[in-house]
Each structure stands twice: as C-alpha cells, then as structure tokens.
Amino acid sequence: MAMTDAYRKQHNELLDLAGKLSGKLVKEEVIKSADEIINVLSQFASKLNMHLTMEDKALYPKLMTSTNPKTAQTAREYMTEMGGIKQVVEKYISSWSLSKNIISEPQKFIDESKGIISALKARIDKENNILYPLADSL
Numbered sequence: 001m002a003m004t005d006a007y008r009k010q011h012n013e014l015l016d017l018a019g020k021l022s023g024k025l026v027k028e029e030v031i032k033s034a035d036e037i038i039n040v041l042s043q044f045a046s047k048l049n050m051h052l053t054m055e056d057k058a059l060y061p062k063l064m065t066s067t068n069p070k071t072a073q074t075a076r077e078y079m080t081e082m083g084g085i086k087q088v089v090e091k092y093i094s095s096w097s098l099s100k101n102i103i104s105e106p107q108k109f110i111d112e113s114k115g116i117i118s119a120l121k122a123r124i125d126k127e128n129n130i131l132y133p134l135a136d137s138l
Contacts, residue, residue, distance in 0.1 A: 068137075
C-alpha cells in the first residue's frame with residue numbers, strides 16, 4: 001500500500017462530488033435544485049477540510065523534512081499554494097451556503113462553481129502526478 005493511497009481516494013471522492021455539482025450547473029437546474037446543491041456543497045466542504053487537515057498534519061511535514069531536496073522544496077511550494085486555494089474555497093462555500101443565495105444569483109453561482117471545480121481538478125492533477133509520486137518514493 002502506497003503512502004498516498006488514502007489521499008488519492010479522497011481526491012476521487014472530491015472529484016465525484018464536483019461531478020455531481022457540475023451536472024447541476026444550468027440556470028434552471030440550479031434554481032430547482034438549490035437545496036440538493038447545498039447538500040453537495042456541505043459534503044464537499046467536509047471532505048475537503050478533512051483532506052487538507054490530513055495533508056497539513058501528516059503528509060506535508062513528512063515531505064518537508066525529506067533528505068531529497070526536490071521533495072522538500074516541492075512540498076513547501078505546494079503547501080504555500082494550497083493556503084491560497086483553501087481561502088478561495090472557504091469564501092465560495094460561505095457565499096453559497098444558503099439556497100436563497102443560489103436562487104437569487106444563479107449565474108454568478110454557476111460561474112464561481114465552474115472556476116472552483118476547474119481549480120480543484122488542476123490541483124488534484126498536480127498532486128496526483130507530481131507530489132504524490134515523490135511521497136510514495138520515500
């Protein structure tokens with residue numbers, strides 16, 4: 001079992017939730033399914049917070065103390081980068097935590113959701129293909 005198996009599993013769960021949300025990102029569907037969307041966002045926020053906490057407490061500290069300079073430097077860069085992403089996601093979740101907010105500005109919700117999903121996919125791709133292989137090689 002690789003060191004990053006649990007993190008990769010969490011990535012897949014986050015991508016599944018992002019897929020559920022993506023399937024609703026049409027104005028009429030957003031208005032009709034606002035309560036369901038809130039449920040998906042709540043699950044997403046919970047899983048993301050758990051994932052980030054695990055990375056911050058276990059993965060990044062281990063990688064940053066690696067004797068491999070590339071591994072240590074990559075971990076530092078990714079951890080710094082993630083702080084900014086985390087703030088954006090927290091603001092997004094907070095802004096759209098009530099169905100009335102989604103219903104009152106469906107296009108804004110759609111646009112922001114697409115941006116968050118795109119950023120999430122790019123970050124997961126980077127971690128899965130660059131950071132996690134470094135971790136698994138320790």
